Amino acid sequence: MAVFSAIVLFVMGAALAFGGGWLVALGGSWYYLIAGLACLVTSALLFVRQPAARTVYALVLAGTLAWALWEVGFDWWPLGTRGGIPVLVGLWLLLPWAAGDGRRWDFGRIALAAVIVVSIGVAGYALTQNPHEKSGTLAAGAGEAVLQAGSVPDGDWHHYGRTLQGQRYSPLTQINPGNVAQLAVAWTYRTGDVRREDDVEETTYQVTPLKVGNLLYLCTPHHIAIALDAATGEERWRFDPEIPLDPNRQHQTCRGVSYFAGTDLQAADEACATRIYLPTSDARLIALDARTGRTCPDFGEDGAVDLWANMPNQKSGYYYSTSPPVVAQGLVIIGGAVNDNYAMDSPSGVIRAYDARSGALVWNWDSGNPERTEPLPPGATYTPNSPNSWSVSSADEELGLVYVPLGNRTPDQLGMGRSDAVERFSSSVVALEIGTGRVRWVFQTVHHDLWDMDVPAQPALLDLTTDQGTRPAIVIPTKQGDIYVLDRATGEPILPVREVPAPGGAIPEDFTAPTQPVSALTFNPSTLRGRDMWGVSLFDQLACRIAFRSLRYEGRYTPPSLEGTLVYPGNFGTFNWGSVAVDPVNQTMFGMPTYVAFTSRLIPADEISPDARANAGEAGLNLNVGGPYGVIMQPFTSPLGLPCHAPPWGYVAGVDLRTGTVAWRHKNGTIRDAAPVPLPIRIGVPGIGGPIITAGGVAFLGAAIDNYLRGYDVATGETLWEQRLPAGGQSTPMTYEADGRQFVVHVAGGHGSIGTDAGDYVIAYALPRN
Template identity: 35%
Template sequence: MPDGSEWQAPLDVIVESLVADTQNLYREGQSPNPSRFQATPLMVGGVLYFNTPLSQGVAVDAATGETIWVYNPKTYEEGTPSMSGPWTQRGVAYWTDGEGDERIFWGTGAGYLVCVKAATGQPCPDFGPDQKGRIDAMEGVPRAIRENRDYLNAFLYSINSPPIIVRDRVIHGSHVADVRVTKEAVPGWVRAWNVRTGEHEWDFHTVPNSADEFGADTWLNESWRYSGNGNVWSMLAGDNELGYVYLPTGTVTNDYYGADRLGDNLFSESIVAVDIETGQRMWHFQAVHHGLWDWDFPTHPNLIDITVDGREIQALAQVSKQGFTYVFDRVTGDPVWPIEERPVPQYTNLPGEVPSPTQPFPTKPPPFEYQGVSIEDLIDFTPEVRALAEEAVADFTLGPIFTPPLRTVEEETQGVIQRPAIDGGANWGGAGVDPETGILYVPSNNRSSVLHFYSPDPETTGATMTITQAAFGSGRQPAMPQGLPLFKPPYSRMTAIDLNAGEHTWMQPNGDGNRIRNSPMLRDLNLPPVGGDGRGGPLVTKTLLISVLTAGGTNDGPRLVARNKATGEIVASVDLPTGAIGTPMTYMVEERQHIALTIGGGPRLVAFALP
């Protein structure tokens, strides 16, 4: 093909082929948007399976890219998926009984769990209460009322990330609206169903549902009764042999203001190990007490067997938005290295807010991303740019990690500069691990954010909160001229962490960062690579570490790069026709290895065949 790829399957063509059968696909003012094509496909038996941002399931020939089937549940006709991630899907799950029954599962933006036959894409006739291959996953979840919409006219509950199948149970998280003006919200319970019949097996209550449940005492004033979120919006992990599924949860309502939910708020921002047979908690760890920073666990934990000081450990490594890697014995939940509760800043001017006095700090491995902000962290390539950076932050509050948010007070503060930013150091692209060496590879961003607050109007929005967050990026921000960064580099990086030793093996800037290096105030300095070319999810192979960068290709365009796993040095680069969206995956078909990923410009799924 002209772009060097082996084949491509454009999503816009798939969508257009469905429009004729669905007259109201693009509803006025709320058009479905296919651009957030974040799915990583599965390859089984020479077929790639994935889902689209419009919750359609697709199967294509892995060798040619030819479409085999498309199943369109048309759930987009019911309305806009929940905020703040509408029209987002990240993949599907596969199951077989080994005797010819093969199924594909995925969630939809309208909160359904879908099951189809892998061979045909037709609904599984024995799955679900009506034997129509679909379950309404909202049923039975408090305050998840299908007819209800939020003040933005969006669903309150969606399923955006792929389910996981462990021991013939299909388990999924949810996307619960987190742009809130009400303290009442849908709790992000994790749900399990029988993979053959769709019968409900169990729910794990990430927000307690009664006063005698474990964790209810961490919610003062019985605020568990109305609070929600705490959902697993990203991917899950499971150990089929052990019979555990691992839940990386998010922040509870409201992400940045907790006066309506005082206390530590279990199981917010936690890792929870759950018995797959019963749904009972086996162990848990809360990484952020009474979260105020939106530091959800953004991706699945990596399961890896390691050897520490001669001791073999079945381990779990969880990367985080805040730049920590938490490492546990995945059987017992014991930390592999000590995790210390340390005092953190307490001052906040948000009325009624009571931050947690301590937060957990892993002693190993070291953080993989910068944390907190001080004057010494500001860009200093020249005295001139340092002076500009100091001027940019002069009216803002700086502090270490876990500094509580502040409301803007003119001539006092414009708010707290939070680093890592709201979207974190790591995010849903996650980390990759080498099972032979025990090395974890983590892409991350060095960015900051300042959140502003306002009082919503109860008459126009139905608000029951007196204060909530303003739009992300709104209000005054500590901006630099000419697009210069505020901090020292790298602006994105790839870090290799030896999980056997709890130490970093290497760190490399993620890309050259030519947009920054060539800016007028810096271009004569001959700077080394500074990163800033994205934090795309990694693909670890036996010989290479593969990921995507937003720049550095021909005409400084996007590219797919391969690194030496031992040093991080880029050893090969292939241009991408447009910027990548999803994380790459690899497969063998017809004795050729392929690398497939989703990209923009359609968007579409593209595959590269190795010689």
């Protein structure tokens, strides 16, 4: 057995010494090299059955404990994974036969036992600590909102964010912190639209249904529109636009449909008096009768508008709409997604407004030619490859403005050759006049974006109490973690925004912005250090440290490079299309900040193999055909596929918007569906999707990579209820009232690129009937 022990210590020591020497050469920690050499000495002593072997290993273990505490303190996950294997080896060496010296308790064995006892005690204490959590209390509960919800009845959900303001706030109070634990499944509906083997990788189910009257309206990943009875979940109608699959398409999803209430001038029983607008992945906008699901023949041509009209660089699968349009003042206002980093010659990011009745184009706003908003004549085209809006817009009909979140132009990582207009509007929110499309104001969240930091989320509107009185506010969540709170009439900051120096050193053909904006309200994480690298053992943590030291990284906004750049937060986003939920009564916010680092590496075009598997998704090799460089983007993960930086990777957080203060923050989600063994350990995991908030004081959120829907106490962030889902819950829930009961509906269908379980479930929850 002593020989076996020696072999184990030799392998362990050789791995640590080799990797540790590599890390030292890169300027990293000396611990691994020293520990590896000490393990090799222990191995040699075991081979010759020297009692000093245990003494030397006791020193290794004591040094490991001291080093771990110096680096991470009493933070359990990074502390425990540093000491796990060394302590297990130490326990083995305590066994009588492990060192070949029988049952004798000499100095070395006693010293090793003492260090192990101390290590276990330190680990036990660390388990009781929560250094990443913040406790506090927010105001919560019902009241009269300052910003009125328009014509949306309390029990309905007429728009993607319930109202045009995008708040994701419901005034319903039947479900509250005292009874939410009693929620149970009221009905389940299956759409029949399931992920197919020949679907693109990013086939996802992200829809938030609408509720109008006694019907729910939703779409499926392949853009089938469905109406359900709101009380029972029974299907009332179905419309299939029969969209062919297209391997060129980067995304296959539908986040929602839009509703048009009609006008008093049209008889309520007339066909298409009320309408559902369905955007499709083959670039159509279809109008359906909200009561029957039949197309409205007076809209466009036979019920549809062709979004390819006047579009440059027309190539199948390169342009489509994944998000529901805004319907305001009798107009349907829609943007579209383009394939990121496929080619230099991409379609336009134009925003268009169509007459809700006729489908006639009223105006178009092209961020590449922002002053020309009148419809283009036949044969003319919009500006190719201008910044696009793939997410959801919000609107203030009283101010007459629609607020459009804009992305970057493609390729995201190559900034040379951008026009002044592109530089002005990339990665910004622009306020356009609803009636004309003219620019009222623009606020940019990233200058000269080289990181795919699109503004990904629907802005939320509320009236905010400030020292200067009540101001019309807009809340803008961003991928990089800043939450901008602006005056929505002028675009001027309400919470302070400052410019800070940013890293330089772009490739010779490009440049970087000298400064970048930072909001006073930010969830931007601290700059990563070597000690922040993580693994389930010393060995994969060491691999992550080597990878970290091999990448270029000077903090947020380190520019892309040929050697490889660490991007943190990554383009997955601290916040993404799920946005945040805002309580307009108590002027608070509920959000789900997520932290996943990415890497990007530029590849000269002439070095890319023509046989390379490219553009299978946003991760991997993206070709940028026609450009000087392709780019390889990947999550920054260990050899075991786990994030290289220490958890938590996901939180829920509550904010007082009047002061910009984070009142509470808690780890969110478990590793149950991401680990080899399904243990529900609450480590704080990433998620994509959004929350809702209710006047009853409960927020609801799925989104995390474990298959749960949860209810939270808005006041404290405590998880009050959770329900296991049959598939990934990467959608945003909604709530409504039907037959005197408050329902919460969530769609569980999974997310292709993050690997959660696929499905086709629409699930409604309610309290038991009295």
